[in-house]
Amino acid sequence: MVTAFQQRVYDAISTIPRGKVSTYGLVAGHLGCNCAQAVGQALRRNPYAPRVPCHRVIASDRTLGGFSGKRSGPQLRRKRRLLVKEGVVFRPDGRVDPACVHRFSRRPRDP
DNA sequence: AACCTGACGGACA
DNA sequence: CTGTCCGCCAGGT
Numbered sequence: 001m002v003t004a005f006q007q008r009v010y011d012a013i014s015t016i017p018r019g020k021v022s023t024y025g026l027v028a029g030h031l032g033c034n035c036a037q038a039v040g041q042a043l044r045r046n047p048y049a050p051r052v053p054c055h056r057v058i059a060s061d062r063t064l065g066g067f068s069g070k071r072s073g074p075q076l077r078r079k080r081r082l083l084v085k086e087g088v089v090f091r092p093d094g095r096v097d098p099a100c101v102h103r104f105s106r107r108p109r110d111p
Numbered sequence: 112a113a114c115c116t117g118a119c120g121g122a123c124a
Numbered sequence: 125c126t127g128t129c130c131g132c133c134a135g136g137t
Contacts, residue, residue, distance in 0.1 A: 005134060024119050028132095036119040038134045044118050045135090059119070066118025 002047065009042040012104070016056045019087035020102035025060045030104045036060075044069055055079045056086075056102075062095040 002010075012030050016022050024036040024043075031039070043054045044066065059065040067079035084090065089097035 001135095003135075025121095028119085033133075034120090034131085035133045037117060037132060038119085040118040041116085041134060042118095046118095054118085057118080060121085064118090069118075071118060 005038070006042045006045070009039055010046065010048060010052045013043075013054065013057055014052055015104070016053060016102045020100055021056045021058050021083065021088055021096055022102045022104070023058055023060045023062075024065065026101075026104065027057060040066070050082075055082045058096055062098065062101070064094075064096075 008031055009027065012027050013022065022030075024039045028034060028036045028039045039057075043057055046052055046054045049068075055067060057065065064076050064079055065071070066076070068075040070076065080090070083096070088100045091097055
C-alpha cells in the first residue's frame with residue numbers, strides 16, 4: 001500500500017531533473033520535517049521504480065546511500081551507473097560532485 | 112497501543 | 125579520518 005507520506009516523497013523526487021541528485025535530508029526538509037530516515041524507508045519500498053527516480057536520492061555526505069533495498073553490493077554499482085549515464089559527475093573518492101546536487105525551489109508545505 | 116526497525120544525519124570521541 | 129551514539133518519524137508487527 002502507498003501511504004500519503006510515500007506519495008509526497010515520490011512526487012518530490014520526481015521533480016529532480018536528469019543529471020542532478022538530491023539527498024534524503026534535503027527531500028525531508030522539502031516536505032517540511034526532519035525525517036530523512038522515513039524518506040529512506042519510503043524509497044526503499046518504492047513500487048514505482050524506475051518511473052520514480054529513486055536512484056537520484058543519495059546520502060547527505062554525497063555517498064550513494066542504498067538502492068533496491070541494499071546499502072552495498074552490485075545494486076549500488078547499478079545505481080552509480082544510472083547516475084553517470086544521466087550526467088552526474090563522480091569525484092575520485094566516489095562521492096557525487098556537489099555541483100550536481102539539485103536545489104528544490106519551493107516547498108509544498110508552508111512557504 | 113506498545114515496540115521494533117531502518118536506502119538518515121549530525122554530534123562527538 | 126573512522127566508529128558510536130542518539131534523535132528523528134513513518135510503517136509494519
